[in-house]
Amino acid sequence: MLVPSSPQVRLPLVALLAAVCVAGLVPASAQAADAPADDPRSLRRQLQELTTAPGGPPGVIAVLKRGSHTEVHRAGVADTGTGRPIEDTDHMRIASTAKAYSGAVSLQLIDHGTLRLNDTIGKVLPRLPRAWHRVTLRQLLNHTSGLPDYTSAxxxxxxxxxxxxxxFDSRRLLDFVADKPLAFPPGSRYTYSNSDNIAVALMAEAVTGRRYENLLAHLVYRPLDLHSTSLPQGYRMPEPYMHGYDVVPPNPPEDVSEVLSASGVWASGGIISTxxxxxxxxxxxxxxxLISDRTRRQQLNWVNGASEPAGPGKNDAGLAIFRYTTRCGVVYGHTGNFPGYTQLIAATPDGKRSLTVSLTTQVNKTNKPELLERLRTVQENLVCALLRKQ
Known part of the structure; x- marks a missing residue:
């Protein structure tokens, strides 16, 4: 979403901004005859091959958790300077997976009776352009709002x-598109927009009188025991962290971990976690x-739409969550990418099995479409490993 701090950083501006918080599958490399695609040995090899692919990440880590059992696969390094391996306690930019956190906040406020899915921008945020006033919270959460994307302004x-x-003043980011009409009638189609979750956070603040950062701490971090998660305003990364890189062969990877300010993405992609x-x-x-069964039923009303970048298998959009239907079964989650980082978080509908996949370079359909297709294949294989009977 943001641009480099110096001419030496080689990220193209259009690709950078389009993919900050921003498909068929192709086969990964040939698998050994004695190792299925979702076998642990094969998975480790696939991750290693991602790190050696053209434009691939210097490091990748996948964490599979089944009940209380955690299985970690990794390849490459957290820091090309030291050669230190990636750990699951390393900080990183979580990119658009932060949109799920705004969902966690707003859906709990619905349970509390403070917000409703049919509440409109006009009712809750009347200072925003009149042309947007009929957009509902529901449409913001499932990206059918039609709000123009401020990161393209x-x-x-x-x-x-x-x-x-x-x-940036994070609470004024939508001012960059305040003179723009809706891209389409609200609810008529799906289009992923970084503006949507900025508006969601502003709604949460308006109805509670509390800062979004405080709502995250109270409604998300505390009940889920998240001790290494924060929403900063600056560009610094807390130690230890996995360094994020711009990888443009034949040039060596360039560290872009602290090139960009998180204030310009805020609720749409600014969270740092592990x-x-x-x-x-x-x-x-x-x-x-985090939510009642009644609210969850509303959350899981699916529309045709993919996360950015697309996740494994067939993608469908719910309220700040996506359904990934793979050859081995269904998981719910979110993806994201930001200069230096690409993320997938997913879990079974009962939450008992989960997967996180983190890469230390940005991969999306704009900057590295072939690598994205390969990554999605690996992600699906990891989902299959997660869902396999033990």
Missing amino acids: PRFLELVTENPRRH PKDMTAFVRGYAGGK
């Missing part, structure tokens, strides 16, 4: 280009631990 791109570490914390989050969130 020329003025926003101009400011980011001038200073990638610029501190694979360990993300595992705890997706088990609780996908498993319905």
